[in-house]
Amino acid sequence: MSETGFDASARIYVAGHRGLAGAALVRRLRQAGAEHLILRRHDELDLTNQAAVEHFFAEHRPDYVFLAAARVGGIRANSTYPAEFVHDNLAIQNNIIHSAWRNGTRKLLFLGSSCIYPKLAPQPLREDSLLTAPLESSNEWYAIAKIAGIKTCQAYRRQYGFDAICAMPTNLYGPGDNFDPLDSHVLPGLIRRFHEAVQRGDDTVTIWGTGTPLREFMHVDDLADAALLLMQRYSSEEIVNIGSGDEVSIAELAQLIAEATGFRGRMEFDPSRPDGTPRKRLDTSRMDALGWKAGIRLQAGIVSTYAAVVADRELPLGNIRARQIRSS
Numbered sequence: 001m002s003e004t005g006f007d008a009s010a011r012i013y014v015a016g017h018r019g020l021a022g023a024a025l026v027r028r029l030r031q032a033g034a035e036h037l038i039l040r041r042h043d044e045l046d047l048t049n050q051a052a053v054e055h056f057f058a059e060h061r062p063d064y065v066f067l068a069a070a071r072v073g074g075i076r077a078n079s080t081y082p083a084e085f086v087h088d089n090l091a092i093q094n095n096i097i098h099s100a101w102r103n104g105t106r107k108l109l110f111l112g113s114s115c116i117y118p119k120l121a122p123q124p125l126r127e128d129s130l131l132t133a134p135l136e137s138s139n140e141w142y143a144i145a146k147i148a149g150i151k152t153c154q155a156y157r158r159q160y161g162f163d164a165i166c167a168m169p170t171n172l173y174g175p176g177d178n179f180d181p182l183d184s185h186v187l188p189g190l191i192r193r194f195h196e197a198v199q200r201g202d203d204t205v206t207i208w209g210t211g212t213p214l215r216e217f218m219h220v221d222d223l224a225d226a227a228l229l230l231m232q233r234y235s236s237e238e239i240v241n242i243g244s245g246d247e248v249s250i251a252e253l254a255q256l257i258a259e260a261t262g263f264r265g266r267m268e269f270d271p272s273r274p275d276g277t278p279r280k281r282l283d284t285s286r287m288d289a290l291g292w293k294a295g296i297r298l299q300a301g302i303v304s305t306y307a308a309v310v311a312d313r314e315l316p317l318g319n320i321r322a323r324q325i326r327s328s
Contacts, residue, residue, distance in 0.1 A: 013038040013062035015047060015096055016069030020220050021111055021169070023176045025066050028224035038062050048091040057099035064231060065100050065108040067093060067149075075138045075208075075274055077183040082141040089145035097152050097164060107163040109231050110153050112146045112239065114170050114216075114280055115139045124283040127168070127239045136277045154237045165234055167227060170243040170282050173301065174220035175308040187217060190254055191306055194261040203265040205258070208273035211251030216281045218244035219296035219305075229292055243282035244294035250275075256299055260306045 012029060016022035017039045029037060038060050045056055047069050071081075071088040078085055093110065100108050117125045118133035130150075135143050153164035177188040184192070190207065197205045226242045234240065248256070254267055287293075296304075 007063075009035055010063040011036045011038060011060065012064045012066070013060070014066045014068060015092075016067075018042075018176075019068060019070075019072070020172060020174060020177050021223060022066070022068040024174065024220040024224035025068060025227060028221070028228055032228060047095060048088055050091075050095050053095040054099045054102070057103040057105075061103050061105075062100070063106045065096065065105050066227065066231070067096050067108060067110045069096070070111075070142075070146075072142070072185075073178070073183045074185045074189060075276055078139045078141055080183075085141035086145050089142065090148055093145070093149040094152060097149070097156060101156050101160055101162045101164075105162075107165070107231060107235075108153070109227055110149050110164060110166045111227070112150055112166055112168045113142065114168055114241070114243075114282055115143045115277075116146050116150070116168060117280070119277050123279050124243075124281040125241065126283045127241055127286065130239070138274055138276050150239055157237045163235055165230060165236065166239040167230055168239055168241050168282070169223045169226075170216040170218050170241075171280075172220045172223055173217055174305050175312070176220075177305070177309075179309065186215070186250065187253065187257070187302075190257045191261065191302075191309070194254075194257050194263045195306075195310075197265065198261050198263050204268055205254075205263065205265065206268050206270055207250065207254050208270055209250060209275040210271050211249060211254065211267075211269045213250050213275045213277065214247055214279040214281065215250065215253065216243055216245070216247045217253070217298055217301075218242070218246065218294055219301040222294040222296050225295075226287060226292055229290060233290060238286070240286045241282040241284050242287055243284045244296075244298070245281075245284070246294075246298040247281045248298065256302050257306075260302050 012034055014022050014025050017026050046052055069092050071085055117129050119136040121129040150166045153166050156162040157164055173187040178184045179188045179192045181192060193205055223242060
């Protein structure tokens with residue numbers, strides 16, 4: 001994989017290939033002609049096991065690594081399982097980064113998250129706002145682990161010359177997301193909630209928080225496209241934001257999802273539930289300079305995501321047809 005094009009013969013390991021981001025990376029790599037993808041399920045390789053990860057890298061010696069494996073979840077999951085969010089994510093990324101360097105990996109891309117930035121950092125969020133103020137408390141366990149991953153990549157670059165780069169995507173969504181009713185992120189959680197309401201014939205859907213926080217969302221296929229571009233053309237210790245520019249309030253997001261699922265009832269907001277960070281939009285100047293822009297608009301992405309998960313029976317209570325709405 002070089003700046004002049006994609007090396008289809010390279011050995012490429014996608015860590016976390018069954019997750020939302022990892023699956024999209026595999027789709028994009030195959031589209032680009034990748035011939036030697038190295039993929040392992042959790043039951044085949046426990047990434048928190050240092051000895052197992054080292055053995056895997058010594059045996060397969062991947063040329064390129066996309067580090068998309070992580071323990072992820074929404075506000076409730078972060079609050080309920082803080083130890084797992086810190087321990088598992090630190091273990092996964094430490095094991096992979098160290099073993100990749102030890103076994104001759106040419107380049108590694110570490111996927112972080114926009115939650116690494118301070119809760120009240122100036123908007124849109126610039127990469128240099130990292131570590132300038134306190135984090136949002138509802139996801140600090142995950143954020144601290146991701147920040148440690150960034151610093152690990154930078155340390156290995158400085159000390160050993162290891163070509164490790166770090167990308168910080170905005171809130172992702174798409175087929176293969178986690179639709180758990182309690183531990184999912186906001187967009188897939190709302191898709192499930194509205195889907196079930198339609199199935200049951202409910203008149204009301206309750207949404208956590210006030211509905212006022214602003215969020216930016218990006219389809220995971222856009223992330224995969226940007227990640228491949230970075231692997232081909234970017235080499236620096238400076239982190240890079242990947243965003244879409246599609247920023248909406250939670251109330252506006254809920255309305256889009258209601259339309260996509262065919263829900264015609266009333267939405268009620270529960271202000272006793274946490275809102276999280278009031279606003280979180282990324283400054284994408286560095287990606288802009290590389291000539292990259294997201295291509296999937298939010299409304300169209302929600303419609304296609306809902307159609308895909310219904311077709312694949314990822315949602316409960318039967319298989320219904322996604323409502324087709326005009327997208328822009």
